[in-house]
Amino acid sequence: MTDAANHDSQSPARTLDADAVRRTAEGKHADQSSLRRFLLNHRPAIGSFVVLVVMLACFYAGNPEVFSQWNMYRAVLIGLPVVLFVVVPLVYVVTVGEIDLSFPSTIGMSGWVFALVVQAGFDPLLGILAAAATGLFLGICVGWLVVYANLSSLIATLGMNFMLRGLIQINTEGKSIALVTLPKSLAYQIFGGQYFGIPVQVLWALLFVLVCSLVYNRHRFGVHVHMVGDNPDAAQQMGINVKLVRLKTFALVGLGAAFAGVAAVMINYTWWPTSGDGYLLPALASVFVGGTAPWGGIGTILGSAIGSFTVSFIQSGVVGAGLSGFYVQFFYGLIIILSLLGHRWNQVRYR
Amino acid sequence: MQNRIIELKDIKKSYGQVYALGGVDLHMDEAEVVGLVGDNGAGKSTLIKILAGAVRPTTGDILVRGKPVSNWNAARSREAGIETVFQDRALAVQQTIIWNIFMGRELVGPLGFLKVRKQREEAERLMREIGFTSKVFGPSSIVGQLSGGERQGVAIARAMYNQSDLIILDEPTTALSLTETAKVFHFVRQAREAGRSILFIGHNIHHVFDISDRFVILDRGRVALQATKAELGSAEALVRFMEELAHPGGTGVESTGGTV
Numbered sequence: 001m002t003d004a005a006n007h008d009s010q011s012p013a014r015t016l017d018a019d020a021v022r023r024t025a026e027g028k029h030a031d032q033s034s035l036r037r038f039l040l041n042h043r044p045a046i047g048s049f050v051v052l053v054v055m056l057a058c059f060y061a062g063n064p065e066v067f068s069q070w071n072m073y074r075a076v077l078i079g080l081p082v083v084l085f086v087v088v089p090l091v092y093v094v095t096v097g098e099i100d101l102s103f104p105s106t107i108g109m110s111g112w113v114f115a116l117v118v119q120a121g122f123d124p125l126l127g128i129l130a131a132a133a134t135g136l137f138l139g140i141c142v143g144w145l146v147v148y149a150n151l152s153s154l155i156a157t158l159g160m161n162f163m164l165r166g167l168i169q170i171n172t173e174g175k176s177i178a179l180v181t182l183p184k185s186l187a188y189q190i191f192g193g194q195y196f197g198i199p200v201q202v203l204w205a206l207l208f209v210l211v212c213s214l215v216y217n218r219h220r221f222g223v224h225v226h227m228v229g230d231n232p233d234a235a236q237q238m239g240i241n242v243k244l245v246r247l248k249t250f251a252l253v254g255l256g257a258a259f260a261g262v263a264a265v266m267i268n269y270t271w272w273p274t275s276g277d278g279y280l281l282p283a284l285a286s287v288f289v290g291g292t293a294p295w296g297g298i299g300t301i302l303g304s305a306i307g308s309f310t311v312s313f314i315q316s317g318v319v320g321a322g323l324s325g326f327y328v329q330f331f332y333g334l335i336i337i338l339s340l341l342g343h344r345w346n347q348v349r350y351r
Numbered sequence: 352m353q354n355r356i357i358e359l360k361d362i363k364k365s366y367g368q369v370y371a372l373g374g375v376d377l378h379m380d381e382a383e384v385v386g387l388v389g390d391n392g393a394g395k396s397t398l399i400k401i402l403a404g405a406v407r408p409t410t411g412d413i414l415v416r417g418k419p420v421s422n423w424n425a426a427r428s429r430e431a432g433i434e435t436v437f438q439d440r441a442l443a444v445q446q447t448i449i450w451n452i453f454m455g456r457e458l459v460g461p462l463g464f465l466k467v468r469k470q471r472e473e474a475e476r477l478m479r480e481i482g483f484t485s486k487v488f489g490p491s492s493i494v495g496q497l498s499g500g501e502r503q504g505v506a507i508a509r510a511m512y513n514q515s516d517l518i519i520l521d522e523p524t525t526a527l528s529l530t531e532t533a534k535v536f537h538f539v540r541q542a543r544e545a546g547r548s549i550l551f552i553g554h555n556i557h558h559v560f561d562i563s564d565r566f567v568i569l570d571r572g573r574v575a576l577q578a579t580k581a582e583l584g585s586a587e588a589l590v591r592f593m594e595e596l597a598h599p600g601g602t603g604v605e606s607t608g609g610t611v
Contacts, residue, residue, distance in 0.1 A: 037491070220463045227443050227454055234441035238455030297445040350444045350495020 044291025045303030047346050051289065051339050052310045055317070062321035072320055074197055076313050078267060081205035082107070083279060083308045085260035087286045088212045089253040091304045094287055095216075096249045097229040097296035098153040102142050103257040103283070105164035107276025110135040111261030112168060115177040115271035124187035131258045138164065139254015143247040161280075168273050177271045192266040201263050206305075208259065213301035225249060230297030285332070286311045289339040295349060310335065354381040355417060356516045356548060357402070357431060362411035364397050371397040372408070373572040379517050384539060384549045386563030388556060388589075390597065393569040395552055399519055402550070403435040404428030432516035436523065440506040444495040449474045451494055452509045477508040482541040500524075500531030504538045511542060518542065519550045524558050536562050556593060560586035570596050 039046065060067040086103045093100045110131040117127035142160050146153040182188050193200050216222040224245045227235040236242050257276070265271045290307025292299035314335060318328050358378040364371045372394045379385060389395050400406035404425035413423050415431040442451050452474050458466045474490040477483075483504040488497065494505055503523050510518045520539070524532040539549050539562055553559040559566070566583065568576040575596055583589055 214464075218465050218467065220457050220459050220465065223450055223457055223465065224455075226446055226450070230443035230445045231441070233439075234443055235455065237437075237441045240455045297443065348495075350493060 042300070042302070043346055044293075044343055045300045045306065047342055048290045048300075048303040048306045048310065048339065051335070051342065052306055052313075055310060055313070055335060059313075059317040059321045062323075066320045067317075070197055072316065074194075074199065076309070076316055077202050078199045080309060080312050081199070081201040081263045082260045082267075083283055083286060083312055084205040084209055084305055085256045085263060086253065086279065086283045087290070087304050087308045088209055088301055089249070089256035090283060090287045091290075091292050091299045091301050092212075092216065092225055092249040092252055093153075094292050094294065095229045095296060095299040096225050096246055097232070098146060098246060098249070100142065100153065100157045100250060100253045101280065101284075102138070102157040102160040102164065103253055103260075104276040104278075104280045105161045105168070106135055106138045106142075106254055106257035107261040107264060107279065108168050108273065109138060109164050109261070110258035111265050111271050111275045112172075112177075112273075114262050114265055115179060118179050118182060118185075119177055124182060124185045128187060128191070128262050131262050132255060133258075135254040135256075135258025135261070136251055137254070139251040139257070140247065142254070143250025146250065147243045147246045165277070172273045174273055176273065179265065179269045179271070182266070182269045188266060191262070201266065205263070208256075209301060209305045213305075216299075216301050221245070221248065226297060282311050282332075283308075285336050288343075289336055291339075291343050291347070293343075293347065293349070298347075307339070310339075355379070356381060356415070357433070358414040358417075359398075359401070359408075360412040360414065362398075362401060362408045362413075364394075364401065364406065365409050370572050372401075374411075375569070375572070375574055377567060377574070379548050379550060381516065381548055382543050382546050383565060384543055384551055384563045386559035386566045387550055387552045387569065388554075388559050388566065388593070389569030389575075390593075392571070394572045395569055396521075398569070399435065399521060399550075399552065402428065402433055402517075402519060404433075429513075432514065433519065434510035434513070434515040434517070435519040436503075436506045436510050436521065438521045438523075438525065440502060442494050442502055442505060444493075444502075446494060447491045448478075448488075448494060448497075448505055448508075449490045451505050452477060452490075452512060454509070456513075473512070474508070477511050478504075480511060480541065480545045481507055481538040483508055483538055498531055498534075499527045500534035503527075503531075503535045507535075507538050507542060511545075511547065515547065517548050517550065519552070521552050522554065523551070524553060524555065532558060556590050557586050560589050568592065568596075 056067070066072055086107070090100060090103070113134045114124075114127040114131040117130045118124050138160075142157055145151050145156045145160065149156075183192070191201065191204060216225070224235070224240050227238075227240060228242050228245045232242050235245075260279070261276065264275050286308040287299075287304050288294060288307070289310055290300060290304030292304055311332070314331050315328050318331050319325060356379045358376075360376055362372055362375045362377075375394070375398060377398070387395055387398070397406060401408050401423075404423055404427055407423060413420050415427075420427055420431070443454065449470050453470055458470050458473070460466055471490055478490065481504065483501070485501075488501075494502060497505065503520075507518065507520070507523075523535050523539075527535065536558075539551065542549060551559060551562055560580075560583075563580065565579050566577065566589065567574060568589075576592060
């Protein structure tokens with residue numbers, strides 16, 4: 001390294017310059033081939049897809065007869081939209097560096113509003129709007145607590161989850177609402193029911209996934225979500241309204257939870273006061289099984305949607321493969337841990 | 352002078368009784384690199400903050416392209432084409448170079464969706480302009496994969512966006528290795544070739560001497576010396592002058608700088 005030796009003595013300017021020119025020398029930057037770039041960019045999503053395929057293969061090997069029947073998958077698809085509607089917005093919240101545990105009660109609350117509106121004789125389409133407004137409002141409330149009242153999102157959203165569920169229980173005293181007229185309505189024909197064995201709700205949920213994925217990767221809001229989660233100080237310095245971006249992600253979870261609430265009611269025309277409760281841990285697990293990083297700044301909507309299918313399938317899969325229901329929780333845990341280990345190895349955390 | 356981007360005249364800044372700056376003159380012309388040196392507490396950072404509009408001088412005049420500007424603030428500073436790259440660089444390291452260059456001012460269509468191709472072309476142009484090109488990375492590479500000097504390149508490219516005339520680099524080579532420093536120097540020289548002027552702040556006198564055309568040495572809130580590279584002659588002269596400032600007349604070191 002004569003260059004380095006020269007540096008302190010004679011003409012450092014010239015040696016340094018020559019060095020620089022050699023190293024950063026021109027030539028067109030050769031970006032990787034497009035296939036390679038695609039694989040690299042979607043590494044987490046591809047990883048979660050591999051997890052799904054391996055899991056399905058294992059189940060299939062366990063009991064080929066059951067798993068070659070479409071009914072097996074349709075049963076999972078019916079419940080899947082409820083999960084997808086919350087998992088996708090949760091990816092935004094996790095990317096921005098926060099967490100939201102209040103969505104189960106938001107599902108319950110907005111489903112309740114939907115049920116009340118329909119029960120009062122209004123059109124279910126109006127009910128959906130009312131539910132959406134409720135979810136949005138609750139999401140903004142939760143977001144305000146975290147962003148502007150500066151509470152820890154873990155604790156504040158947990159508290160909100162209990163409080164909202166408590167409000168439901170106080171008012172309904174545990175009674176459910178059955179909506180017998182719902183299957184005949186126009187709204188149900190659009191948003192519920194099945195065509196050719198495929199639950200229509202799944203298609204709406206997939207549309208939601210696609211739109212959210214597009215916004216996440218190609219819209220200014222999605223970019224800002226990444227920036228705030230990656231380096232909030234830098235985002236602030238470059239003129240991004242960090243607090244507003246955070247608030248919007250919570251509002252989005254509220255909106256998604258409202259759709260989930262309506263979807264849950266549409267499955268069997270009944271709203272229960274516990275509606276949404278069971279989704280807390282599976283939905284959160286889906287986000288991370290799908291390959292979204294727990295530390296914020298990066299994530300994948302498509303991967304987490306695939307993760308939702310994986311997690312939703314575990315229960316039916318384990319039983320369908322011939323194991324008793326006692327194995328379900330064990331397999332939940334196993335698949336979550338294995339996926340996280342896989343993603344850990346798959347993605348580097350840059351600092 | 353018509354190519355004068357900005358001129359500070361007799362700038363004073365006091366915090367209560369304490370003078371951080373006690374009457375500083377500084378001007379920046381087009382396409383020049385000015386090295387700003389001084390010990391800790393000499394007033395370098397106060398001066399940068401005044402240029403960036405983050406701090407208001409207590410008294411003094413600021414002229415942008417020859418015209419005096421009142422109500423100097425951060426917005427005025429940006430209007431004047433001044434961009435500051437702070438020491439921490441303010442990059443989102445898990446994102447692409449493109450996204451970092453356009454952070455907070457993305458090019459979007461009417462619905463708010465990114466103009467992906469336009470951003471890419473603009474990023475490529477900016478990167479070419481400062482010679483920030485390579486075979487191993489491109490505009491869609493993740494910033495976290497880059498070395499320290501290359502990350503500085505991202506920050507400089509971002510500062511060049513918006514047709515900025517003056518880029519302030521606050522200790523860009525601190526904590527960088529020799530080769531990384533060389534990369535940063537390359538970017539700075541390319542930016543000067545492109546007509547931008549750069550105010551280069553550094554602690555390493557040799558680095559500052561290598562890269563700058565002109566020097567402003569601050570000492571306890573005053574300009575102790577303004578000189579061109581030719582007037583100083585060598586980095587050693589600058590070092591001797593700095594030592595003389597720190598230990599006036601004490602060590603018997605011959606003072607050359609003071610006579611300039």
